[in-house]
Amino acid sequence: MKFKALLAAVLLASPVAAQEVKIGIAAEAYPPFASPDASGNWVGWEIDFINAMCAAAEMQCVITPVAWDGIIPSLTSGQIDVIMASMSITEERMQTIDFSDKYYNTPTVIIGTKGVDMAPTPEGLAGKIIGVQASTVHADYVEKYFAPTAAEVKIYQTQDEANSDLAAGRIDAIQADSIAMDAFLASEAGAACCDLKGAVADDPAILGLGVGAGVRKGEEDLKAKINAGIAKVIADGTYDTITAKYFASSIYGG
Amino acid sequence: MQGFWAPRRIVMAAIAAGIVVWCVLALNWTWLADPKYQGLILQGIWTTIWILVVTMVLGMLLAIPLGLAQAAGPWWLAMPAAGFCGLIRGTPLLLQLWLLYYGLGSLFPSIPWIRQSDLWPILRQAWPYAVLALSLSVAGYEGEVMRGAFKGVPHGQLEAAKAMGMPRFTIFRRIWLPQALRRVLPTLGGETVLQMKATPLVATITVIDIYAVSSRIRQDTFVVYEPLLLLAVVYMAIAGVIVLLFRWLENRVPQKTA
Amino acid sequence: MSGLELLAWEAPGWGAALAAGLLKSVLIALGAFSLGLLIGIGGAYGKLYGGPVTRDLLAVYTTIVRAVPELILILILYFAFTSSINNLLLAWGFERIQISGFVAGIAVLGVVQGAYATEVLRGAILSVPAGQIEAARAMGMPPLMLAWRVTFPQMLAAAIPGLANLWLIATKDTALLAVVGYAELTLVTRQAASTTKAFFTFFMAAGLLYLCISILSTLIFGRIEAWARRGQVRQEGR
Numbered sequence: 001m002k003f004k005a006l007l008a009a010v011l012l013a014s015p016v017a018a019q020e021v022k023i024g025i026a027a028e029a030y031p032p033f034a035s036p037d038a039s040g041n042w043v044g045w046e047i048d049f050i051n052a053m054c055a056a057a058e059m060q061c062v063i064t065p066v067a068w069d070g071i072i073p074s075l076t077s078g079q080i081d082v083i084m085a086s087m088s089i090t091e092e093r094m095q096t097i098d099f100s101d102k103y104y105n106t107p108t109v110i111i112g113t114k115g116v117d118m119a120p121t122p123e124g125l126a127g128k129i130i131g132v133q134a135s136t137v138h139a140d141y142v143e144k145y146f147a148p149t150a151a152e153v154k155i156y157q158t159q160d161e162a163n164s165d166l167a168a169g170r171i172d173a174i175q176a177d178s179i180a181m182d183a184f185l186a187s188e189a190g191a192a193c194c195d196l197k198g199a200v201a202d203d204p205a206i207l208g209l210g211v212g213a214g215v216r217k218g219e220e221d222l223k224a225k226i227n228a229g230i231a232k233v234i235a236d237g238t239y240d241t242i243t244a245k246y247f248a249s250s251i252y253g254g
Numbered sequence: 255m256q257g258f259w260a261p262r263r264i265v266m267a268a269i270a271a272g273i274v275v276w277c278v279l280a281l282n283w284t285w286l287a288d289p290k291y292q293g294l295i296l297q298g299i300w301t302t303i304w305i306l307v308v309t310m311v312l313g314m315l316l317a318i319p320l321g322l323a324q325a326a327g328p329w330w331l332a333m334p335a336a337g338f339c340g341l342i343r344g345t346p347l348l349l350q351l352w353l354l355y356y357g358l359g360s361l362f363p364s365i366p367w368i369r370q371s372d373l374w375p376i377l378r379q380a381w382p383y384a385v386l387a388l389s390l391s392v393a394g395y396e397g398e399v400m401r402g403a404f405k406g407v408p409h410g411q412l413e414a415a416k417a418m419g420m421p422r423f424t425i426f427r428r429i430w431l432p433q434a435l436r437r438v439l440p441t442l443g444g445e446t447v448l449q450m451k452a453t454p455l456v457a458t459i460t461v462i463d464i465y466a467v468s469s470r471i472r473q474d475t476f477v478v479y480e481p482l483l484l485l486a487v488v489y490m491a492i493a494g495v496i497v498l499l500f501r502w503l504e505n506r507v508p509q510k511t512a
Numbered sequence: 513m514s515g516l517e518l519l520a521w522e523a524p525g526w527g528a529a530l531a532a533g534l535l536k537s538v539l540i541a542l543g544a545f546s547l548g549l550l551i552g553i554g555g556a557y558g559k560l561y562g563g564p565v566t567r568d569l570l571a572v573y574t575t576i577v578r579a580v581p582e583l584i585l586i587l588i589l590y591f592a593f594t595s596s597i598n599n600l601l602l603a604w605g606f607e608r609i610q611i612s613g614f615v616a617g618i619a620v621l622g623v624v625q626g627a628y629a630t631e632v633l634r635g636a637i638l639s640v641p642a643g644q645i646e647a648a649r650a651m652g653m654p655p656l657m658l659a660w661r662v663t664f665p666q667m668l669a670a671a672i673p674g675l676a677n678l679w680l681i682a683t684k685d686t687a688l689l690a691v692v693g694y695a696e697l698t699l700v701t702r703q704a705a706s707t708t709k710a711f712f713t714f715f716m717a718a719g720l721l722y723l724c725i726s727i728l729s730t731l732i733f734g735r736i737e738a739w740a741r742r743g744q745v746r747q748e749g750r
Contacts, residue, residue, distance in 0.1 A: 040528075189363065357711045482588050
């Protein structure tokens, strides 16, 4: 009898229909949004946000790191169900995948070697070596606006590698998201080598409309659930609490 | 070639042709028509080939002394040479490449004068690290092969040359080295194909070879598999050329079999 | 933090994370090597005793795998393999399944290893004197027993150096999974290095770990080879 009761308890306790949702994040560190700590846990603003969003949408989420430059194929081939890796919502990506509503939006900046004059314009960056992370909106932007006059555009697999090459002096400037760059400039290596050169002129067609969660085309239910989760997290103040933990001001943007 | 076109082969060739036709028709190849990508692809193939050739030549040049030191050198030469080969063969090339490029790069900020030095224009680029890492890799693997080849040359010949009063370097140049090289020649084609298969790793340190070009196309166009298929075809073609080239070379070298 | 503190076992040291990565690398290498060995045994027998079509297909398999860089095979198989399995499942009305990076890694590297193992084992089987196999056949020994009692024990000695080499390649090829984002030793190293900016320390440490595997494996395979060669006449040189 005891055994039967135990069996029943186990069977009932196991969640009946709680589907696991695999949230894909980039396997490479992208502080302060997502980076692994020494015990192998992922930490950062985006990780906290994912957890809050999943709780609000009552989803069972599993954070799954995949390579950034293969993250869209990973989604379409079914290794992950959602991309939440600071991915900007752009027209081009929308041809392949769908996006939720945006959950943050920050300006795009150029940082460069200290003491060297460069404006964040095509003329200002003429003859310079510019580094960007592969398959980002920044790579597309640099390709369109700066590549014709720049000495060279170097494409890195991860933002951190671009940062360390800037610190090493191998490249003159980086274009990237302002918050990631603030974090780098606040670090020891970043403070020693580089400073902010300014924000680039906006081009929403390339730079997108903020960061959203990517889902496979046609998965409207999942998308609706995520949108509801995002709205709830923002409405109940969790969003601001998480933001306050990492940043001085809101990053939701306009 | 007789008997190659047996009925089953014709059926298999037809199936293969069918797959190719399906790939051409059903998959998305529109990006191939873009002149921008055509130029990039050609440049990428060229980069892959020159990196392959340069690193094979440099690596073999290093492998000869490494093999000789292990086969006939005094212990204080043989030990470090064996250690070097073990080190290269025991660790992944990807790691060696990252250690050289990012590891050394992370030391640059603490040595400010390096940016004023004459070497800086070379140090700041990526290809020298790629060439260095890949050459050292060839040297490590081929050093081991050359050791066996040097040891395999019949001792009697060397003793005979010595008895004839031939100077040591002449013995090396005219008897020992040519015979050792002839021994490795049949394996060299295969080793070159292996080296070719290692070249795409350089894309991870920003060298734009054919692999990097295909990643770029994949990211620009969101076409997932087609650039990879093109890449596989390109590498198979290069491998085919390498095999044919070495077969031709082997036939040209007179081989006397006892 | 100094270099050694960064490598300490407890967080904020990365020692435990590196060890976990190492364990994953070794497990994947073991899995891939075993799978490769199975494919290799089948492939070698197929190449030697199979029908003409089997032989041709195996030739195509080994040629393609040996001519295309592992990195590209991994990318093609990693994405195409999972997406085609999922497409099939969806077409048959099942739910999509998640294939873990671990399984995909073993499958992909196993297929690559299989091609090389086929060649190694084919050569080893050929080294067994044909007369012995014919004699066993003439005595009416069933094929499986023949393989187990005559072919395997004798080919082992010839196969082990090649297999040892393949095992070393397997351990090093796991590093390529870093490129598809699987957290084995090389990717963990890269994450640790870029988080702490101590690129040199971590790449050196990982290199040392790989070197330990390689040295240890060489020793073990040396023992196995000596055991497999027991009772054989010692041959000088090559």
